Amino acid sequence: MSLSAHEITWTAQGRPIVDGITVEIPPGGLTGLLGPNGSGKSTLLRLLAGLMRPRGGTVLLDGHDLNGLPRRGVARRLAVVAQEVNTDVEMTVLDVVLLGRIPHRGRTAASGAQDLSLARQALRQCGMAELEHRRWSTLSGGERQRVNIARALAQEPSELLLDEPTNHLDIVHQLALLDMLAATPVTVVTALHDLNLAAQYCDHLLLLHEGRLVAGGSPGEVLTEQWLERVYRVRAEVTTSATGRPCLRFLGPLDRPHRAVR
Amino acid sequence: MTARTVTATRRLSTILAIVVGILLLAMSITAASVVGAAGLSPAAVLRTVAVHAGLPVEPLPALDDGIVWELRLPRVLLAVLVGGGLSVCGAVLQALTRNPLADPYLLGISSGASTGAVAVLVLGIGTGAMALSTGAFAGSLLAFGCVLAVIGRGTGGSIRVVLTGVVVSQLFSALTSLIVIWAGDAQSTRGVTFWLLGSLASSNWASVGLCAAAGAAGVLICWLASPSLDAFAFGREAAASLGITPARTEITLFATTALTTAVLVAASGAIGFVGLITPHAVRALTGGRHRVLLPACALCGGLFLLVADTVARAAFAPREIPVGVLTALIGVPAFAVIMWRRKDMPA
Numbered sequence: 001m002s003l004s005a006h007e008i009t010w011t012a013q014g015r016p017i018v019d020g021i022t023v024e025i026p027p028g029g030l031t032g033l034l035g036p037n038g039s040g041k042s043t044l045l046r047l048l049a050g051l052m053r054p055r056g057g058t059v060l061l062d063g064h065d066l067n068g069l070p071r072r073g074v075a076r077r078l079a080v081v082a083q084e085v086n087t088d089v090e091m092t093v094l095d096v097v098l099l100g101r102i103p104h105r106g107r108t109a110a111s112g113a114q115d116l117s118l119a120r121q122a123l124r125q126c127g128m129a130e131l132e133h134r135r136w137s138t139l140s141g142g143e144r145q146r147v148n149i150a151r152a153l154a155q156e157p158s159e160l161l162l163d164e165p166t167n168h169l170d171i172v173h174q175l176a177l178l179d180m181l182a183a184t185p186v187t188v189v190t191a192l193h194d195l196n197l198a199a200q201y202c203d204h205l206l207l208l209h210e211g212r213l214v215a216g217g218s219p220g221e222v223l224t225e226q227w228l229e230r231v232y233r234v235r236a237e238v239t240t241s242a243t244g245r246p247c248l249r250f251l252g253p254l255d256r257p258h259r260a261v262r
Numbered sequence: 263m264t265a266r267t268v269t270a271t272r273r274l275s276t277i278l279a280i281v282v283g284i285l286l287l288a289m290s291i292t293a294a295s296v297v298g299a300a301g302l303s304p305a306a307v308l309r310t311v312a313v314h315a316g317l318p319v320e321p322l323p324a325l326d327d328g329i330v331w332e333l334r335l336p337r338v339l340l341a342v343l344v345g346g347g348l349s350v351c352g353a354v355l356q357a358l359t360r361n362p363l364a365d366p367y368l369l370g371i372s373s374g375a376s377t378g379a380v381a382v383l384v385l386g387i388g389t390g391a392m393a394l395s396t397g398a399f400a401g402s403l404l405a406f407g408c409v410l411a412v413i414g415r416g417t418g419g420s421i422r423v424v425l426t427g428v429v430v431s432q433l434f435s436a437l438t439s440l441i442v443i444w445a446g447d448a449q450s451t452r453g454v455t456f457w458l459l460g461s462l463a464s465s466n467w468a469s470v471g472l473c474a475a476a477g478a479a480g481v482l483i484c485w486l487a488s489p490s491l492d493a494f495a496f497g498r499e500a501a502a503s504l505g506i507t508p509a510r511t512e513i514t515l516f517a518t519t520a521l522t523t524a525v526l527v528a529a530s531g532a533i534g535f536v537g538l539i540t541p542h543a544v545r546a547l548t549g550g551r552h553r554v555l556l557p558a559c560a561l562c563g564g565l566f567l568l569v570a571d572t573v574a575r576a577a578f579a580p581r582e583i584p585v586g587v588l589t590a591l592i593g594v595p596a597f598a599v600i601m602w603r604r605k606d607m608p609a
């Protein structure tokens with residue numbers, strides 16, 4: 001089980017969005033994808049998921065070109081949680097999670113007992129078991145996010161790719177989600193905004209800057225004061241917590257705008 | 263309840279729903295065949311069907327037999343087939359484009375059919391009812407061909423498809439108007455108007471056979487694609503991440519719905535409203551899963567058009583109003599009731 005990218009590029013209107021990234025995702029671990037807005041995190045995730053074909057380079061799943069593999073087979077092992085998904089179709093929470101069973105089901109089969117029990121298990125993992133009969137349109141943003149993650153888990157993936165999954169979540173649900181992602185044997189790649197959460201939970205971090213992979217390694221190696229200044233343009237104080245992980249305290253923007261004279 | 267008993271109950275209720283649906287349909291078809299100027303009993307209708315099925319039953323007098331077998335039954339069956347087929351096509355196109363305003367005529371089918379039919383009526387290309395249907399079918403295919411040509415390789419998302427459909431429809435509407443104004447007289451203009459509003463008056467066993475074959479094939483292909491349609495709920499990319507190839511699904515189902523609709527429109531004219539509203543009404547009752555939604559649409563759409571057409575030919579007898587007018591007159595209040603009962607339906 002392996003997922004890797006080799007010199008992949010993506011351009012939009014002539015502008016490079018992902019610019020020659022080569023990366024090997026550590027199997028079974030929790031890999032955090034970091035970088036400021038517009039650094040190419042979402043695009044890289046889409047390329048790794050095979051939702052877009054790279055303009056150059058290849059993504060390999062177990063050594064095979066991802067874009068050459070049948071989509072159904074890919075969907076049985078690689079699940080994606082995109083940002084801000086929504087639908088106008090009237091569906092219950094359970095219906096949405098059962099969508100994750102489509103690639104596993106016979107092409108014309110109805111969802112069976114096994115699909116149902118896997119969907120319920122995924123809902124339990126996301127703390128949504130009580131809400132299975134609620135309609136999607138009545139859910140809050142955070143609840144929708146968790147249902148969407150349960151849908152991805154119901155796909156029984158060996159690789160799980162998430163784009164900012166902690167958005168819209170209360171802190172307790174953010175921590176619960178990251179606990180779950182860290183504990184699962186699934187290979188997880190997740191884009192994250194909150195650097196302290198990334199430092200606390202991730203086994204491995206990838207730092208993107210203007211479409212390039214500028215740093216990769218353990219949280220201690222990537223979340224340094226130098227990298228934060230160069231990539232995020234902020235001054236920060238990095239200490240090491242009792243667990244040996246970096247702990248960040250932000251001091252202010254690097255290029256402080258001129259203040260009005262008092 | 264364990265998961266296994268839940269699926270067992272679900273299977274039982276599916277079988278029950280199918281049985282009830284077929285019974286309801288058979289009863290409605292019989293009842294609708296009774297309605298009309300010549301007073302005939304339900305028993306007479308059943309007896310006629312039995313005679314033509316080759317059962318050893320005493321046949322009706324030739325005149326009554328002719329009324330039931332040659333006039334009413336084809337018309338009633340055509341109403342069911344057209345209503346059911348259009349509703350399923352509408353539901354599929356709404357799911358594919360994620361556009362609640364999509365209807366079976368989205369891809370230029372109805373305006374193409376109008377142009378074809380008008381060309382036959384006004385310019386006198388060919389004669390008789392078959393020529394009209396053939397002209398309408400050819401026009402639909404031409405319009406759908408134009409839509410495909412403009413969209414080009416890969417469908418590239420729903421906005422492109424919807425816009426292209428609108429643009430091509432405008433082109434063919436303009437062609438229709440041009441032909442009517444250039445070559446039409448008052449008589450043919452009236453004929454054109456009647457055809458454009460849709461009517462089941464010219465039904466015969468040949469059109470019933472064609473629509474049954476096209477409708478069954480179309481509905482079956484769409485139904486087999488139910489999981490793919492479900493997967494489109496959250497958009498193309500979400501469908502792709504669930505193992506669907508969006509472009510292939512779109513092309514297959516666009517072509518299927520276009521061809522099915524073209525056959526139905528050629529037989530009945532462009533009957534509006536059924537294909538747009540039935541899917542919304544049924545979705546409010548059954549939920550969004552297409553495995554259930556599509557057969558339910560076929561049943562409800564068929565029943566709805568059957569009722570509408572029966573009223574259209576009986577309510578103002580001997581004058582007949584185009585069924586397309588009546589679908590809206592009956593459909594709007596029916597839809598309003600469903601909306602009231604489901605106030606929290608998403609916008």
